[in-house]
Amino acid sequence: MTDINTNGLKPSGDPAVATGSSRRDFLRDQLAASATVVGGWAMATNASASQAEPSAGSSDDQPLRIALVGCGGRGTGAANDTLTINENIQLVAVADLDMSKCEQKRTLISKRHREKVAIRDDKMYAGLDAYKRVLDDPEIDLVLLTTSPGFRPYHIAEAVEAGKHVFAEKPTCVDPAGYRVCLAAHEKAVANKTAIVTGTQYRRQTNYIEAVNKIREGAIGEIVSATSRYCSNGIWHKVRKDGMSDLDFQLDNWMHFIWLSGDQITEQAVHNIDAMNWVMGAPPESAFGCGGRFTRPDDSEMWDSMSIDYQYPGNRILSFTCRQIPGATGDNGNVVYGTEAIMHIGAGSTGSRIVDRSGKELWSCKGSIADAYKQEHKDLVDSIRSGNPIVELKQTAESSLTAVMGRMAAYTGKQVDWNFVTERSKLDLFPKNLTSTSEITSPGYAIPGKTKLV
Missing domain, CATH: 3.40.50.720 (NAD(P)-binding Rossmann-like Domain)
Known part of the structure; x- marks a missing residue:
């Protein structure tokens, strides 16, 4: 989306x-x-x-x-x-x-x-x-x-x-x-x-459903690894109006504040992460990542790019990348590498297909995102x-938390595991006792090595 x-x-x-x-x-x-x-x-x-x-x-x-x-x-x-x-x-x-x-x-x-x-x-x-x-x-x-x-x-x-x-x-x-x-x-x-x-x-789009079914049936053999990308161009940003409180400005620019959006990886790219959790059959065990910001407005807390290695059960690695950078090449989709063949699962309405190691197409399926909506x-x-x-x-909350785990790993420069985020993390971004007169000061953007893992 x-x-x-x-x-x-x-x-x-x-x-x-x-x-x-x-x-x-x-x-x-x-x-x-x-x-x-x-x-x-x-x-x-x-x-x-x-x-x-x-x-x-x-x-x-x-x-x-x-x-x-x-x-x-x-x-x-x-x-x-x-x-x-x-x-x-x-x-x-x-x-x-x-x-x-x-x-x-x-x-x-x-x-x-x-x-x-x-x-x-x-x-x-x-x-x-x-x-x-x-x-x-x-x-x-x-x-x-x-x-x-x-x-x-x-x-x-x-x-x-x-x-x-x-x-x-x-x-x-x-x-x-x-x-x-x-x-x-x-x-x-x-x-x-x-x-x-x-x-x-x-989860309700024909080519995604059929792709997962094919993987479950063994059409590509055993899953070895996967790549997933949600790379797009820049997004909207609203100029602060005279007299706006910090809270009103953040609500108006909600995408740019992490307590409201969760950053791009959580707010937008969770679609691909959810698809990969579905393919893998479970959330990942850990995340290790990096990223940064080059094009965001000064008053934005967002990064504009992240790369996360998610390790799933069975030592299967998902290499995940998301970014929102104007003028950069866009790419949105998922590739699952099996011992026998490769599954491509395209974003939007681009469909799914299986190819062998030489690139020969073995199977394909169309799908309409408008119908899925x-x-x-x-x-x-x-x-x-x-x-x-x-x-x-529960399944969407797990996928959302998978995105959060990747963000936490990138923001802090630490490896973060599923047990930590589900059972031990104290991170709670929502302001306490929020009212229209609450004073909310932005903490600024995260810096690995300085931003603490909470």
Whole structure:
């Protein structure tokens, strides 16, 4: 997916939202993040929370009622995809920091899907607690969470607790603390029978599915190693407006601040990392990497390139590279080297193919990314209606944390292993007690050897 600006919604200081912050603080204080403790946290929240039942609208005779949280480009795309492919659904609410964006999206989406949009004026929520108003609305069955990624784990967790079905854009976390929140939310969604489908569309793209099946069948022999690249050009950056607070500027430029985006490797390149975790059948055991910055604006925390060696079980190495540098050659795709042949899995709609050592093509398969974007929403709605909700948060959280592990290795100049990031890391980038008046000073960009492994 290309970079499209979205708008982050954040917890506010009002009493209704403070509950979500206390849950996050409780999780942070309880864990070094073992699965046992995560499960304990899930049980604790089950005992103390409102015990909301899954929303209505899951039968075929009434529309499934949907709300969009985050009215940026990705939110528009998600709403359009689900309204295009699904019948008997209605978009009934929108939420964003800015009311004008709510109004714009209502107008835009209504033009394309007039019969499936029924957003009253009082169902447009704006401000710091806009997402909370959506979750408190008993008329809403399914929420599309498309804000900036730093908020994603906490929005998902609160949505599950409120009994809502969820579509969550990727990545689902930008640090180990968020990963643990996702694990607990996954388990609670399974227990509550609320669906969670994520924006990892390659998992539903024909040529990716067939490529993984071929690999599983032994068509390339045993996997030896792989390469993956997500190399693109520059991205957007907004000039700071007069009078902007640090917080407002960071929210407006969310891609450039690590607590909001997780850097390119997490925010964008997680698509390829997720595909490689799928191919390998598990997350990697460790990461070692490097990178730097040459073209980013002075006020950006992002690097513009990273190269990570991921070691997977069986001593299989993935050489992964991502970069966003204007004028540089782009390359996006994955190559899996087997003992018998080589699998090429292209990004976008470029398809997949197997070649032998001489380059002769042995097999190929086409795929449409546009169809995959829609299929994830059809699968989600179909699972809700069938009473067998899909819950796939854990696999996307693992892929997101794989990207985070690579970033941590590159930023610190250290080798980082899976056990550390899942069980011992204390890294929690989300600001505590965030309100509209919070003062957030950027720590600047990471420098290997100086930036500590936390």
